[in-house]
Amino acid sequence: MSGVNVKNLGIRFGSNAVIEHLDLAVNPGEFLVLLGPSGCGKSTLLHSIAGLIDVAEGSIEIGGNDVTEAEPNERGIGMVFQSYALYPTMTVERNMSFGLRVSGTPKPAIEERVKRAARMLQLEPLLQRKPSQLSGGQRQRVAIGRALVRDANVFLLDEPLSNLDAKLRTELRRELKLLHNSLGATMIYVTHDQVEAMTLATRVVVMRGGKIQQIGAPVAVYERPENLFVAGFLGAPGMNFLKGELTEGDSGAVFTSTAVKVPLDPATFKVDTHRSGRRAVVLGIRPEDIRIHEDGELSGTVQLVEPMGNHRVVWINMNGISLSAVLHDDRDIRTDSTIRYSFDVRRVSCFDEATEQRL
Amino acid sequence: MPRMGTHPSQQRADAGIAVAPRPMRRRARRIDVARVGIYAFLIAAALFFLTPLYIMVVTSLKSMDEIRQGFLFALPEHFTIEPWRAAWSEVCTGVSCDGIRTGFWNSVMIVVPSVIFPILIGAINGYALSFWRTRAADWLFAMLLLGAFIPAQVMIYPLVKVLAAASLFSSLPGIVVIHVIFSMPVMTLLFRNYYASLPQELFKAARIDGGGFWRIFLQLMLPMSTPIMIVGAIMQVTGVWNDYIFGLVFAGRENLPMTVQLNNVINTTTGERLYNVNMAATILTSLVPLLVYFVSGRWFVRGIAAGAVKG
Amino acid sequence: MVLTVLVGYLGTTLWSIRVSLSSSRTFPQYDFVGLQQYERLFDNERWLMSLQNLAVYGVLFLLACMVIGFLLAVFIDQKVRGEGVLRTIFLYPYAMSFVATGLVWQWLLNPESGLQQAVRQVGFAEFAFDWIVDQDRVIYTIVIAAVWQGAGLVMALMLAGLRGIDDDIWKAARVDGIPPWRVYLSIVLPMMGPTVATVFILLFTGVVKVFDVVVSMTQGGPGTASDVPAKFIMDHLFGRANIAIASAGSIVLLLTVIALVVPFMVVRSRAGARRNDA
Ligand SMILES: Nc1ncnc2c1ncn2[C@@H]1O[C@H](COP(=O)(O)OP(=O)(O)OP(=O)(O)O)[C@@H](O)[C@H]1O
Numbered sequence: 001m002s003g004v005n006v007k008n009l010g011i012r013f014g015s016n017a018v019i020e021h022l023d024l025a026v027n028p029g030e031f032l033v034l035l036g037p038s039g040c041g042k043s044t045l046l047h048s049i050a051g052l053i054d055v056a057e058g059s060i061e062i063g064g065n066d067v068t069e070a071e072p073n074e075r076g077i078g079m080v081f082q083s084y085a086l087y088p089t090m091t092v093e094r095n096m097s098f099g100l101r102v103s104g105t106p107k108p109a110i111e112e113r114v115k116r117a118a119r120m121l122q123l124e125p126l127l128q129r130k131p132s133q134l135s136g137g138q139r140q141r142v143a144i145g146r147a148l149v150r151d152a153n154v155f156l157l158d159e160p161l162s163n164l165d166a167k168l169r170t171e172l173r174r175e176l177k178l179l180h181n182s183l184g185a186t187m188i189y190v191t192h193d194q195v196e197a198m199t200l201a202t203r204v205v206v207m208r209g210g211k212i213q214q215i216g217a218p219v220a221v222y223e224r225p226e227n228l229f230v231a232g233f234l235g236a237p238g239m240n241f242l243k244g245e246l247t248e249g250d251s252g253a254v255f256t257s258t259a260v261k262v263p264l265d266p267a268t269f270k271v272d273t274h275r276s277g278r279r280a281v282v283l284g285i286r287p288e289d290i291r292i293h294e295d296g297e298l299s300g301t302v303q304l305v306e307p308m309g310n311h312r313v314v315w316i317n318m319n320g321i322s323l324s325a326v327l328h329d330d331r332d333i334r335t336d337s338t339i340r341y342s343f344d345v346r347r348v349s350c351f352d353e354a355t356e357q358r359l
Numbered sequence: 360m361p362r363m364g365t366h367p368s369q370q371r372a373d374a375g376i377a378v379a380p381r382p383m384r385r386r387a388r389r390i391d392v393a394r395v396g397i398y399a400f401l402i403a404a405a406l407f408f409l410t411p412l413y414i415m416v417v418t419s420l421k422s423m424d425e426i427r428q429g430f431l432f433a434l435p436e437h438f439t440i441e442p443w444r445a446a447w448s449e450v451c452t453g454v455s456c457d458g459i460r461t462g463f464w465n466s467v468m469i470v471v472p473s474v475i476f477p478i479l480i481g482a483i484n485g486y487a488l489s490f491w492r493t494r495a496a497d498w499l500f501a502m503l504l505l506g507a508f509i510p511a512q513v514m515i516y517p518l519v520k521v522l523a524a525a526s527l528f529s530s531l532p533g534i535v536v537i538h539v540i541f542s543m544p545v546m547t548l549l550f551r552n553y554y555a556s557l558p559q560e561l562f563k564a565a566r567i568d569g570g571g572f573w574r575i576f577l578q579l580m581l582p583m584s585t586p587i588m589i590v591g592a593i594m595q596v597t598g599v600w601n602d603y604i605f606g607l608v609f610a611g612r613e614n615l616p617m618t619v620q621l622n623n624v625i626n627t628t629t630g631e632r633l634y635n636v637n638m639a640a641t642i643l644t645s646l647v648p649l650l651v652y653f654v655s656g657r658w659f660v661r662g663i664a665a666g667a668v669k670g
Numbered sequence: 671m672v673l674t675v676l677v678g679y680l681g682t683t684l685w686s687i688r689v690s691l692s693s694s695r696t697f698p699q700y701d702f703v704g705l706q707q708y709e710r711l712f713d714n715e716r717w718l719m720s721l722q723n724l725a726v727y728g729v730l731f732l733l734a735c736m737v738i739g740f741l742l743a744v745f746i747d748q749k750v751r752g753e754g755v756l757r758t759i760f761l762y763p764y765a766m767s768f769v770a771t772g773l774v775w776q777w778l779l780n781p782e783s784g785l786q787q788a789v790r791q792v793g794f795a796e797f798a799f800d801w802i803v804d805q806d807r808v809i810y811t812i813v814i815a816a817v818w819q820g821a822g823l824v825m826a827l828m829l830a831g832l833r834g835i836d837d838d839i840w841k842a843a844r845v846d847g848i849p850p851w852r853v854y855l856s857i858v859l860p861m862m863g864p865t866v867a868t869v870f871i872l873l874f875t876g877v878v879k880v881f882d883v884v885v886s887m888t889q890g891g892p893g894t895a896s897d898v899p900a901k902f903i904m905d906h907l908f909g910r911a912n913i914a915i916a917s918a919g920s921i922v923l924l925l926t927v928i929a930l931v932v933p934f935m936v937v938r939s940r941a942g943a944r945r946n947d948a
């Protein structure tokens with residue numbers, strides 16, 4: 001088991017700086033998920049850890065060794081690519097063993113390792129097939145197998161499941177998690193699928209434009225986003241945002257907009273409204289934190305009801321602002337009817353409108 | 360402006376920006392050795408490919424006196440374009456002695472129709488094959504492709520007879536017909552593949568709109584075929600211009616293309632060989648395809664790639 | 671339209687076969703002498719010489735073109751500077767006619783005025799490079815000229831093949847610690863199988879047809895030392911008025927091509943069918 005330590009990393013393509021001054025410490029045995037919109041530099045970061053991209057600045061340590069200038073195969077890593085990148089003309093067995101053969105590992109050892117990986121991934125019946133004779137899920141398993149036989153301490157996975165259909169993805173996701181539990185190796189996993197991030201990660205890294213926005217446990221990142229970007233990026237349907245300002249109330253700060261007044265829990269928000277006067281802020285509330293019930297203090301008309309199978313999403317028009325709320329029971333709600341609801345004020349987030357940071 | 364007294368990390372960042380990627384000692388050296396090898400090989404190869412062109416140009420600008428002294432690689436001491444003039448309008452091509460220019464014009468006369476007709480026919484064939492997707496059409500196409508591999512020698516004599524029977528032998532129409540026949544497989548393939556790569560919905564929509572075979576072809580397909588027509592034209596111009604054997608057999612004395620006349624100039628002259636004139640004539644003959652190549656660049660490669668698929 | 675051409679192709683081929691089984695000389699005759707013409711053909715010194723030349727030329731030309739073309743493509747693929755210029759340089763000879771190619775190399779290899787002379791003049795008085803007038807070596811000079819003309823084509827096609835290979839494959843191989851030459855040999859080259867086959871067939875059909883370059887470079891000489899089947903056939907068709915033996919020769923050529931091309935096409939259409947099923 002080894003950790004990964006990235007310090008002051010800078011990466012440029014030509015004159016275009018994709019990553020600048022990035023620091024990231026990955027604990028041994030951790031399942032770290034890099035999450036972010038397309039083009040934010042997730043792959044770039046991962047590939048630089050693998051040694052596939054030259055770094056312009058900074059250093060990378062794996063297991064305490066400085067590997068900034070080491071070749072990829074000297075770093076003790078295994079990598080799984082989005083496109084699988086299997087060697088198409090070789091059998092599954094050869095795909096997994098080729099690297100070991102070239103490096104001159106003794107035959108019995110190779111066989112041993114391939115067998116073990118094949119058993120782990122249920123690839124035994126497929127060993128003599130070519131990649132073209134495998135299904136997508138099987139191919140991805142072979143790709144993982146190829147990384148496994150390297151006996152790597154750190155596994156790097158770049159969107160390994162994004163080419164699979166939804167059902168297979170769920171299945172392999174679970175297998176990956178189990179694999180991580182049984183191997184105990186460090187894994188760094190790139191995805192832009194939030195569900196994958198939430199279910200797999202011990203910690204999530206949310207990136208944007210080559211910068212890390214927030215690092216934390218999935219629940220923490222989801223419930224206490226550090227800034228507007230993270231708040232908006234996570235969750236589907238996304239967090240509801242209301243613009244307004246902070247005013248002084250009876251027991252602390254109160255969020256006030258044309259439509260609502262929401263007292264902020266003084267335990268979570270320590271804001272000094274006196275000093276800065278009226279302050280423009282954005283209030284964020286997740287759809288599941290809007291409760292629909294008869295004696296709710298807020299009201300609005302129902303725009304649309306989207307059935308999702310095990311729950312429904314209700315779109316509410318509140319004085320011209322669209323809010324989404326998640327409803328888990330099957331009570332009768334009609335479009336255009338007026339309903340009453342309330343915010344769970346303990347679970348709201350509040351951000352400074354100018355800095356976009358959490359208060 | 361020298362920056363003094365800045366924070367060390369600041370300095371490092373600045374250096375990184377100024378001197379591009381930080382030097383990587385270990386990896387860099389290994390790569391450098393390989394790089395030198397790569398460039399050495401490429402440059403050597405480039406010299407091999409360029410030498411004949413260089414020699415051709417240099418020789419064509421020298422006087423015979425200079426050539427007799429040897430020094431193949433030397434630049435001409437006295438530039439002269441006399442050989443070029445002689446090659447163009449004086450040199451003897453077999454019977455007459457009015458230069459390679461007659462060949463040039465003959466080639467132009469052959470090339471123009473031999474580009475237009477094969478492309479048109481190829482477009483119609485390719486369109487028909489993608490319009491009627493039947494087993495028979497597939498077979499026909501396969502046979503046509505196979506036909507492309509028949510060595511010309513097999514067909515030459517029968518074709519001579521057929522053309523003679525139609526009184527087309529040794530005539531301009533005759534040689535054009537020959538070029539049409541021999542280019543048909545590749546041209547058909549080119550257009551068929553192109554049309555097959557277009558979205559089928561386009562086709563279906565046009566048929567639902569009530570377009571007939573010719574209507575769809577003329578109003579929809581042909582206007583969309585410009586890119587592939589350019590590719591086809593490039594292939595035909597270079598192919599027909601560079602042809603030797605068909606011109607030799609089928610064109611007849613009056614219409615000998617430039618390649619045939621060039622070969623006559625050089626390989627049938629008696630007495631001292633005028634190398635400078637020969638080289639000028641060779642360059643002149645190669646000028647059209649070379650020009651096509653340099654102007655079309657990527658299209659040329661695309662044409663080759665498309666033609667290569669015929670296998 | 672397509673049909674007429676099929677008749678053209680099939681008809682002419684059948685006619686040639688028919689003539690090759692007759693005793694025709696200047697004019698076609700439709701008697702039947704069995705395989706007599708083929709027997710005479712294979713008793714003919716000149717034909718055997720031309721076949722041998724074709725074999726030597728074919729093997730050397732194919733090998734050299736493929737190896738040089740592949741190497742050029744690989745080296746150009748190393749993110750070198752001036753890639754566009756280099757590509758242009760390697761490919762321009764392909765735009766030149768075989769006739770022009772032959773003439774240039776005839777001039778370059780001419781012992782009295784070409785390379786040999788030039789090298790001698792700079793001080794290597796013993797330098798000898800007179801293959802073009804050497805009966806045993808003249809065929810190699812034709813190989814040189816043809817490779818010069820055709821290697822760029824191989825380079826262009828191979829380069830397109832190399833560029834078509836997923837970048838991730840390369841990255842995976844680096845993570846596996848496989849040295850680049852090994853990646854090319856064990857992974858990339860097998861992946862380029864279809865490209866290699868296409869190039870091979872393209873060059874091979876060119877080999878069988880080889881005619882112009884020989885005519886313009888050596889006229890089959892010295893003597894008949896660089897004769898090739900296509901030239902033999904043309905000479906017998908038009909110069910020596912022996913169309914039966916010429917037709918027999920052409921049918922032999924056709925059979926050689928078919929023997930190579932048909933299996934290739936079958937394999938290819940099978941592969942295509944398999945791809946469609948998947
Ligand atoms: N080889 C390259 N040359 C130049 N720019 C590049 C290169 N590779 C990536 N980039 C740029 O770097 C940025 C980050 O790319 P990267 O591939 O890391 O994004 P990503 O987060 O992995 O996105 P995705 O989710 O789409 O995979 C992008 O803006 C991209 O345009």
Ligand SMILES: [Mg+2]
Pocket residue numbers: 042043044
């Ligand atoms: Mg990516």
